[in-house]
Amino acid sequence: MELGLIAIGAGLAVGITGLASGWAEKDVGAAAVGAMTEDPSLFGKGMILMVLPETIVIFGLVVAILLIFVTGASV
Amino acid sequence: MSLPESMSRVVIVGSRAHLDKAIEALYESEILHLVDYTNGSDDGFFIGRPLKGSQEASERLLRIRAAEKELGLKASAEDPFPVKDIRAQISAGKVDEIEKEVFAVADERNNLVQRISDLEAIHRNLSLLSRLPLDMELYSGYDSVKVFIGTFKTDPTEALSGLENAEVFTDVRKSEAPVAAVFVKASDSDKASAILSDHRYSEIPVPEGSGPPGLMAEKVAAEIADLNARLEEIGRNMAEFSEKHGAFLAASDEELSIQVEKGEIPLRIATSDYSFVIDGWVPSVQVESAKAELEAKLEGTAYVEFQETRGRKQHESDEAEPRFKTAPSKMKNGEMAAKFEYPTKLVSTPKYNELDPSILMAVFLPFFFGFMVGDAAYALPFIILGLYGIKNAKSQEFRAIGTVLFFGGIWAFIFGFFFFGEMLGMHFIAPDEFDALTVNWQDLLGIASYPDWFVSIIPGGHGVGKLVDVTFLLKVSVYMGIVHLFIAYAIGFYNSYIQHGLKEAMQHNGGWLFILVGLVMVCYAMTEVLFYSKAIEGVLLYTLLAGVILLLIGAVIAWPVEKAQVIMEMPGIVGNILSYTRLAAIGMSKAGMALAFNYMSIIMIGSGGDIVSYIAGFLIFLIGHLMIWVLAILSAGLHALRLQFVEAMNKFFVGGGDEYAPLMVKRKNTKIVETEV
Numbered sequence: 001m002e003l004g005l006i007a008i009g010a011g012l013a014v015g016i017t018g019l020a021s022g023w024a025e026k027d028v029g030a031a032a033v034g035a036m037t038e039d040p041s042l043f044g045k046g047m048i049l050m051v052l053p054e055t056i057v058i059f060g061l062v063v064a065i066l067l068i069f070v071t072g073a074s075v
Numbered sequence: 076m077s078l079p080e081s082m083s084r085v086v087i088v089g090s091r092a093h094l095d096k097a098i099e100a101l102y103e104s105e106i107l108h109l110v111d112y113t114n115g116s117d118d119g120f121f122i123g124r125p126l127k128g129s130q131e132a133s134e135r136l137l138r139i140r141a142a143e144k145e146l147g148l149k150a151s152a153e154d155p156f157p158v159k160d161i162r163a164q165i166s167a168g169k170v171d172e173i174e175k176e177v178f179a180v181a182d183e184r185n186n187l188v189q190r191i192s193d194l195e196a197i198h199r200n201l202s203l204l205s206r207l208p209l210d211m212e213l214y215s216g217y218d219s220v221k222v223f224i225g226t227f228k229t230d231p232t233e234a235l236s237g238l239e240n241a242e243v244f245t246d247v248r249k250s251e252a253p254v255a256a257v258f259v260k261a262s263d264s265d266k267a268s269a270i271l272s273d274h275r276y277s278e279i280p281v282p283e284g285s286g287p288p289g290l291m292a293e294k295v296a297a298e299i300a301d302l303n304a305r306l307e308e309i310g311r312n313m314a315e316f317s318e319k320h321g322a323f324l325a326a327s328d329e330e331l332s333i334q335v336e337k338g339e340i341p342l343r344i345a346t347s348d349y350s351f352v353i354d355g356w357v358p359s360v361q362v363e364s365a366k367a368e369l370e371a372k373l374e375g376t377a378y379v380e381f382q383e384t385r386g387r388k389q390h391e392s393d394e395a396e397p398r399f400k401t402a403p404s405k406m407k408n409g410e411m412a413a414k415f416e417y418p419t420k421l422v423s424t425p426k427y428n429e430l431d432p433s434i435l436m437a438v439f440l441p442f443f444f445g446f447m448v449g450d451a452a453y454a455l456p457f458i459i460l461g462l463y464g465i466k467n468a469k470s471q472e473f474r475a476i477g478t479v480l481f482f483g484g485i486w487a488f489i490f491g492f493f494f495f496g497e498m499l500g501m502h503f504i505a506p507d508e509f510d511a512l513t514v515n516w517q518d519l520l521g522i523a524s525y526p527d528w529f530v531s532i533i534p535g536g537h538g539v540g541k542l543v544d545v546t547f548l549l550k551v552s553v554y555m556g557i558v559h560l561f562i563a564y565a566i567g568f569y570n571s572y573i574q575h576g577l578k579e580a581m582q583h584n585g586g587w588l589f590i591l592v593g594l595v596m597v598c599y600a601m602t603e604v605l606f607y608s609k610a611i612e613g614v615l616l617y618t619l620l621a622g623v624i625l626l627l628i629g630a631v632i633a634w635p636v637e638k639a640q641v642i643m644e645m646p647g648i649v650g651n652i653l654s655y656t657r658l659a660a661i662g663m664s665k666a667g668m669a670l671a672f673n674y675m676s677i678i679m680i681g682s683g684g685d686i687v688s689y690i691a692g693f694l695i696f697l698i699g700h701l702m703i704w705v706l707a708i709l710s711a712g713l714h715a716l717r718l719q720f721v722e723a724m725n726k727f728f729v730g731g732g733d734e735y736a737p738l739m740v741k742r743k744n745t746k747i748v749e750t751e752v
Contacts, residue, residue, distance in 0.1 A: 044421030044720065051717045055650070058657040062549065065663055069545040 010064035017060025024053035079404035089377025100372035105739035123346035129338025201292035206246035228275035405735035417475035423730025445486020447711035457484030496538020500669025541666035548659035556655025567727030586633025596622025672699030
């Protein structure tokens, strides 16, 4: 039972943060691609802005990993 | 870690009669980064006029480019032409000759293409008309009859039956739109037109002619075939033409472009009625040699004078005349670090007075990449592919990617073999306890025991398990992050120090260094207390106290400049540090996928079943690992780059420098032969 809840929690952690990252990146990405078509040298700056929100899902992934392998192992 | 090369400003003054000689000398010495003159900077001086012949050269160039476009040329000369020959041929009018020929042929081709497209339209109309039983001459020449000929969406015959004396010829087929010719009294034409438009009438223009349309269509088709044959012939002629003159055109294009570029230099410098003044930057170490070289080339017709060597202090730039404010940045890196200048430039060129982060990039980019991939087998294709890219790639982008892949691959191998001790997601050595996560090479290949030296080089006897030693790996990545961030803040401090002096450096960056160290200590103590329920005493207590003190010192130092930012930014630093956990997390996600594929394929192959499950198992193994490998390029590559760009470089890098670009020409299709110089 407890292990199941941990698994659900881990899934939610990755899933929801993934959605959030995607939502944030879609706007930045569209604008960055638009800017890059005008001036390809903006790639670096575009990429920096583009990947900023992706930290959200990485944190989600780390939380999920901690849940499964650290909390899960002790159950 | 190095600053861009030190730059000195020189000025070249001479008589205007010798300006072309001076420009030639500057291009030959390939050392001066020209500073554009702005009108109004000095009394009596104005922007110059293009050199003689420049206008003519640019008109010729325009025509050559047009001719090249007509021929669809992108060729370059296989053997570079000697510049002397090209110049002689250009002035002898060979360019004009070729161009005349090209345009004559091109004009004929364009006319033919136009004529063919017209005839094709006529042919289409005639084939529609040939569906009706009428000859061509019957469609026109009436005074009191109006004729509508066209295609329809639906057959209009029934609707038109209400009109008096209307004659309708239709051809209705299943797969094609109906065609109809409608003859009505001229007085009824409005009514007819209204009815027809209800049936989506679209007019067919009737070509002039007589006899059955089918016959005429055949004639037109024959004419089209003739014209196409001629077009093909012209195409062959043009191909021959390109072959014959392509190289010459490419070479003249290059030579004329160079002439135009040189000819327009006076537009960037100051001239008076009788003299010219050229300002520019040269690397400080080369000032003396450049001066000697230029003066020798100018043979006393112009003088070169040293003006200043620009220091790194910000006020030196701020106080300079507007056009001398920014000295150009010439990145100064060793052979290795120079390969990583490209990713730095992706963000921006470093300013003249800030450290060039290419070395940081050269160290950490492949390191992070390797840590995230961390597998001896995935590393090998990266190394091979990277080596291939470095050796063979022509574009700078692919060479840069090749470099990262090569060094990243080496790190991936080192980490994969000596740290994780695994290959294709499986450890070399079986762990002590057996569970589901222990698919490994030792059991798989039935190796009884490894030699002692092999076991001794792999940490812990069987390597660090990506999915086992999770806490350890997360801690390692956080420590890497702390080191990386500390270096970034330290570089920021150094930049500030050389630009503004110690006091400002302390306030702007020094405070943050204290805060970073303090925060790390406090967070360490807090995690020990909260997660591992340790009592706050002994070393832990001292760490906590020291951390708090450092935090306070940092906050006090930074407060006068940063104000409340100090408090608001602190969680940001913790976020930055935690952001490095992606190093472990991405490695783990890859290990998780590899585990799943290995498990599936080994169950299938090991089930002792038929040949189908063997093949399926093998395919899953192959495709699965290929997928992980491709994902590794994207995720590990991008995240490694991101940690550099966002977490580290945001702490110190400003960029926006002006890249050192001395006056020089690159000849590809032409060459200067020694004897003519």
